[in-house]
Amino acid sequence: MKFCSECGESVQLRIPEGDNRERFVCGACQTIHYQNPNAVVGTIPLHVDESGQPLVLLAKRGIEPRHGYWTLPAGFLENGETSAEGALRETIEETCAKVENLQLYRVLNVARTNQIHIFFRAHLPEPSFTTTPESTEVKLFPFEQIPWRQLAFPTVHQALRDFVDEYPDGPFTPAMHDITRQSWHELDY
């Protein structure tokens, strides 16, 4: 940030009065420009086929970051949305899959990138999905074929690992984890 979004003059990084952190403050109109973490919301779409086999829907990323790696459908929460509405929208945008019955599952802090990721368990009643501008491949995976080493993000790894480990008996109790570089490497492949 270099210029004030309210008046167009230069901003400086300084600690405002009564604060204890550096903020971008306008030298002219004195507006303080706070910068805060973003929320990423996504789903773990589960489809159970006619033989009773559980399958999870993953998308191969067609955009950066992590182009070519596999992910659960997820993206930035938009203004005016609830977390579940955002997760549903992202799932449609990335896979054209219509999931139902979203249940809060994991809240993951990624302090290093200023993000909170929220994943919902979700039911995919019909095995209906397609590639999209954001995904070059969309595919249902039996758990034993999940490409663990080709997953795009540590939060996807954590949420999916926990889900597969708990399936089918649960209890699927919502929980929060902190994601660090270390924690990703410690995940059991």
Add this chain to the structure above:
Amino acid sequence: MKFCSECGESVQLRIPEGDNRERFVCGACQTIHYQNPNAVVGTIPLHVDESGQPLVLLAKRGIEPRHGYWTLPAGFLENGETSAEGALRETIEETCAKVENLQLYRVLNVARTNQIHIFFRAHLPEPSFTTTPESTEVKLFPFEQIPWRQLAFPTVHQALRDFVDEYPDGPFTPAMHDITRQSWHELDY
């Protein structure tokens, strides 16, 4: 937002190519300025006194919005923090109370104000706290004396109501709720 924070030229509200929402886009350098929801993090500080009575710590707001109303300690998550770190910091900043053993309890979507509020249950081992620049009064309340009609925010109301209703047997399972104008009025006073 009126000016580009990267180059200082005017921004226009329009739908960028490949997007489906209006964003502020710079007419000169073409930077897209996304605006996304913020996270608010806080605690439900519980102190159990020598007689075994449970008490919850509330702060009377000395700043706007909702000056003069009672709140659980909470505030905006900062970059570089986990949710629990932020909730701990806000509790200290608003009440000087040092809580321990934070446990995820409620995730509350407030789509109307573009916010997600995350509340943790927390243990307050010592009844030690003071007023602060943000709080004109800080006080431990027996549950039957909680000023329900003088609470500052619907999210505080929801988290505290759920906690008191579940106390002491739990199960205190983390859960998500959507907060609407309607849902606040429906809360049982």
